[in-house]
Amino acid sequence: MPRTGDLDRLPVGSALPALREALDGHGAAVLCAPPGTGKTTLVPLVLAGLVGDGPHRRVVVAEPRRIAARAAARRMAWLLGEQAGDRVGYTVRGERVVGRRTRVEVVTTGVLLQRLQRDQELTGVDVVVLDECHERHLDADTVAAFLWDVRETLRPELRLLAASATTDAAGWARVLGGAPVIEAAGTAHPVDVVWAPPARPVRPPHGMRVDPALLAHVASVVRRALAERDGDVLCFLPGVGEIARVAGQLGDLTPFGGGDGVEVLQVHGRAPAAVQDAVLAPGGRRRVVLATSVAESSLTVPGVRVVVDSGLAREPRVDHARGLSALTTVRASQASGRQRAGRAGREAPGAVYRCWTAAEDTRLPPYPAPEIKVADLTAFALQTACWGDPDASGLALLDPPPAGAMAAARAVLTAVGAVDPTGRATERGARLARLGVHPRLGRALLDTEGAGAEVVALLSEEAPRSYGDDLAAALRAARRGDDGYAARWRTEVRRLRSLAADPALPAPRAETAGAGRSDDRMAGLVCALAFPERVARADGGSCLMASGTRAELADGSALRGAPWIAVAVADRPVGTGHARVRLGAALDEETARTAAAPLYAEEREVRWRGGDVVARRVRRLGAIELSVRPLTDPDPALVRAALLDGLRGEGLGLLRWTPDGLALRRRLAFLRLHLGEPWPDVADDALHARVDDWLEPELSRARRRGDLGAIDAGRALVRLLPWASGQAARLDELAPERITVPSGSGIRVDYGNPEQPVLAVKVQEMFGLQESPRVAGVPLLVHLLSPAGRPAAVTADLASFWRDGYRGVRAELRGRYPKHPWPEDPATAEPTRHTNARLRR
Template sequence: MTRLSFDPSRLGRGLAFASAIDDLSAALDRSRTVVVSAPPGTGKTTLVPPILADRVPGRVIVTQPRRVAARAAARRLAQLDGSSLGSRVGYTVRGERQVSPSTLIEFVTAGVLLRRLLDDPGLDGIDAVIIDEVHERALETDLLIGLLGEVRELRDDLVLIAMSATLDAERFATILGTDACPAPIVTQSAPAHPLEVRWAPSPTPRLDERGVTWAFLDHVASTAVAAHRTLVRTDPAADALVFAPGAREVSEIAGRIRGLAAEFDVRELHGQIPAAEQDTVISGRSPDAAARIIVTTSLAESSLTVPGVRLVVDTCLSRAPQRDAARGMSGLVTGPTPKASAIQRSGRATRQGPGVVVRCVDERTFATAPSHAAPEIQAADLTDAALLLACWGAPSGVGLRLVDPLPSGSLDEALAALRGLGAIDADGRATDEGRALARVPTAPRLARALRAGSDLVGGRAAAEVVALLTGDLRVRDGDAQATLNALRTGRSPDARRWEQDVRRLERFAGASDTARGGADQTGLIIALAFPEWIARRVDQSPNGATFLLASGTRAGITGPLASADWLAVADVTRAQGRAAAGTGALIRSAAIFSEDQAEQVAPHLCTDRVEARFVDGRVVARRERRIGAIIRSSVPVRVPADDGGREAVRRAVTEQGLGVFIWSAAADALRRRLALLHRELGSPWPDVSDTVLLDALDAWLGPELSDLAAGTPAARIDLAPALRRILPWPAAVDLDALVPERFRVPSGSHVRLSYPPADDASARPVVAVKLQECFGWAETPRICRGRVPVLFHLLSPAGHPLAVTDDLASFWAGPYSQVRAEMRGRYPKHPWPEDPWSAVPTRHTTRRAALG
């Protein structure tokens, strides 16, 4: 069967990128990797795929960062091509697929292609991949660039194109090519339709501790209505696009506009509305329909076109992920929209002609916004990414040409989580369990809950809960069980999409029953996915309750679940305001749980042991039953006279630090000397920092731990003998020669050296000695095999400092004369010779020195 080609001249009619077709063809003639840089609306997503499809024998894959954009791009191209959707042009997104054996161009989300790569690393039958919207720096897109770069090393026939809407093309060209030979760049500018910029700052603050203020939402709604009424008087075909930070604000603004302007067709556009409604919004309107005001999130910023828009009203607020390393969570935080994103938003008004943007801030506030959004990789949970890389054979991304390396802190947390799931081994490589989890189309934690939960509550019930947690569905009042009940009965508008996800996940559940789960089972599945978020109520007020999570984090919640004793938490995020109960974190999704269930799903977190603490210098002990940081019961006990008691004391010292001891002068001096030796000479001299000593308590403090457990006060523990246990033998015989406690000065005195604190790497050993005792001493002494010069504090006869030097010869030759002039009258009984080189060093007065 003959393969019919696409017609670029017909597809590109009216599109700015049509003039760049020859440049793209020339670039493809000389390179298999190309970067395309063109602003939104120029037509690159419409034209580049069919150009490639006519050049390669296999299928062309085009990735989009969002499902709605993938569906819209496929529908638009199929319409222009005159073919039915799913024939020559199709799409695949989570839960939806419209393709056929004859499909030449397939639009997919980046996540779909990542999972396809795990099943088919060679991409059999696919001859070209286009990664669209790379400038958004979505995590999955960044990962694709790294993985596809490695695929190309095995398949030099694979064409790879990265498309960006901003001017960072050079960076991607270097990554797709090499430093010496970057990929060619094809650029195209957008038509310069005029844009009128207006400023409409709110008289009240945009944000408070609870988020976006109601007064600001009122202001945005009234501003949008007034601006659009003015516009449609001269341009009845014009539509308006209002940008809000999140789905909640979209609904609130849309509701207010409906109340103010019944003449407009008010629509919402965000990721939580059904796909059919999303597609209706972006398909445009008929000429005789009412003018539309579309309230949207950043979804409409750059990856899809909403036709007919001539007015943009911008809150200049965005919601972006922010990592909280202390709490081990990521949360969406509302803040100023980066200027680059705001410029892209305003460009929506000028895609088809002159437009207007109304920014609901003043010019000064806009100028202080960040220039660009931070890449998602900097704040995202990396568990899914780390598992994918482990299954790919590049643990932690080693060896891949990534746009940015994975942040070490977030990566370490992700690897620890995967080890806890049994998904990776000690070397970071995927286990059989890890590969099984990666095949489930959801996050690793949820995949684990699905597989393990199927044996406990049945495959259907487990799939229902996981589908709720996977599907980005809104959980009203944080009550996952109530939301699940609404989905099961069809009362939720998300029921159809949820049911599709349930059927898809049930295939991976490993159980065939269809039993429905109760409230206790919902919590059970959630706890299997997030055992460290098992939570117990610790405080309650009229405004809500505070829960302590097994991880040690406190989080607030309002609504019906605030009265529960135990919760299994599915979503907890950074937040401020009344709902967070002053904890800095808010529980957004949870189900009722029980203490007994914790032992069933999280035995690794359940402990029953003696815990010791130092109180007034003595060890006191309590027997505690815990689930992570949650104390289930605590009763006072005597410290056991066994290994358990010694272990409890060891934990107490580790937790409270070495400050529980009173360091004697001898112990402190020995530690300082050892620290200097370790710093200067290294092995075999031991590291005596707090961290290392606490990690090796048994090696040097073993007998003392037993004494503490037996009741000896910490103040009576001498740490000097303990430190001597870690002296390296036989090297220790040179201790006094390398770092002497005292050394002899020319007067015959043996003066003590003062060594710097163990944690001060910049300080020097010091000798404080009377100036007269050093007459004639030219060579500054050095210790640690001559590596460290001693710093001299030269003192007056009364012991006051006169000079500080580590170069005695220079001191005698210069500054001494000034010191002599100032001091000889003050201390006439002591020698102040004009020539210090020939003077006899002494610690006595002139008269006594003369008497001998």
């Protein structure tokens, strides 16, 4: 019998008339309903006609996570007084609980995506509900875009509903063609906010690392909440490792299955079914539930009155430069904070303890980062290619995929044969899309004829850290395991083997057919086939991947000592430019070359390396040099290019610059600055650009660094003078090397500063000159020297100096140099290079 009283108490009921009107009129709607209002449970039952007097329809509800899909289906079945599998059922990867009478089916977004690729019309489905769409998972965004495409082109009668507690309602309304937004009032109880930051600063998260000091603080806040508040405590942490660590610090509390006292439960995607069921059932004693973000949405944990929020979450990130993608720890968004806090007020007034400050809260991002902006898009690109829209330009998406990420994804798909040169899915690509795993892993499954199913299943979901970093050893641990992860792994292995046995799947490629099936060999082969650019040759405690990224192995790693490894999972530690291997497999060079065959190359390489031209014959696997031999007959054009690289990298100082050559370059720089054309630009970049005009044929005859050093750069530079216009003949007129001063001496002009060259000359040799000398109309900066050759004054206006500055110089120097003339009126005195004694003779 339906539990009518429970159904009637769900607040979303007041919004149902407007929701029905929107779906019947527009065909799509956005439902914003606070947690606990019944949007996940009552709404699908009403739309299916299982509650109320509406027409009978078949409804599919898409949830972002398996645990949420199961829980939602069981809750709806309970409200109807039934077991899951009757009129309400669910399907998640590897598990299907539905019956002939099923009218509401709860599925994960991944399952729905696969179903759409097989049957674009979703035959027999009348309504699709996209629940918790605010989480912005990539599969959910893709499903929404595909469904709108189906509604627009194939099935205008298909009804679509996007539902969430906290979401960008306007954005989703736009995606669904201007759909109406229906808001349901909640009856959430008040939740007190307690700001509980650590007493001392903690290091921010980086990669998968969380400061242990923060986790210790979270554990202390849990103890504080237990002491200050009644009811169960729900504590949000970013991942399984952090949950285990905090659970260890709460070890004196009675663990799951113990006696009286406080029960500690750990809930996450890998938790055993018994723990998941215990969390969702009312407890007989007080509980502390340590959970990842799976408990943010769709799951009501009964008895919770207090939430302790670490303020952290895990999101996918991809490093295209290093070819690495992994989960990373980030600050949770304000929307996530509201969702988490709301868990404390589902059944009664509660409290949330936030492990950060109120000031920090205002700086948090408003919503989680959409996966489409930050994640690896290879699987997404394959889905859109199979849909017939390779660049996703025709899809209704809240955010467009980044062009760089799509280009990287298309390169991977091309390498595994999933798309053709136009980006369209090949037959192989369509089959890869139906496997339900990442295209890289699908490639490995097909190319090993299904023999790699165990390893593929192990790589398709993050394995427990206790399994270690050796993939073969992790495989053996999974076989022995009796936890929730091992159970799911076995189910996935059976599913993958069934798909690989499908006669419609392609035959294995010749190079991998019949591969040996030992654990070590298969782990290495599958990993290398899936990640060929991460095949790596070891060198002590580190290794170089074919991609060019260097990675380190952890101390005590079982992979140390293996000459070759294939890296399945890696991240980048704080403050380093290299990666760290978190999961990999040993393999031999033959397997590495087989799996990464497209990266193999034999090259004649002529480069500027280590300060000279290096000519080699190289066999390489990507960035890994397999063998190197000297090249005795390098191509002269390649040698010339290498020499030019050396000149660009180390500068034109590699050439021989005599004093006259340096002086000529400076004179030309001066003329270029003040007169412009036709005088040549002699800056480094300009000379590199015109190397053919001035450095030939000397450069063509050069073979190594020493040959560059023998080239007279000044003599070569003469070729750039404007001979054709006749201006070259005016070089000494416009920028003379020396000028004659009043004493008759020829003094060299220093053009080191092209804006204003310098003339350094003794004071006595300039007597009688009224104006500063000029070159090309530019007054020289005159450095007036003492008889000892030291600067006494600097001026660009000689007349002004004689009038105002000379007296001070004369007073200072004539006592020190009495044998030299120091007339009172230098402007009219005779210039001289000699002393008074010489003059008297």
